[in-house]
Amino acid sequence: MDDDRLIGIETKLAHQEDLVNELNTVVTDQQAQITRLEELCRSLLSRVRAMSEAETAGGPEDDRPPHY
Numbered sequence: 001m002d003d004d005r006l007i008g009i010e011t012k013l014a015h016q017e018d019l020v021n022e023l024n025t026v027v028t029d030q031q032a033q034i035t036r037l038e039e040l041c042r043s044l045l046s047r048v049r050a051m052s053e054a055e056t057a058g059g060p061e062d063d064r065p066p067h068y
Helices: 003-057
Strands: none
Touching: none
């Protein structure tokens, strides 16, 4: 194997390693964002359920009269 070919292979390998590291960073950042969004969705769902339960807990005195 001549030196030029070996240098070309090593260069390509170095670029691939850089790309893999960059992609790993992107995937890690995306996973962190997904985790935050999941927590936000759970929080919002909990709030909506609490609001719904509070609304259904009201008695007939909270209902609008039929003429509204």
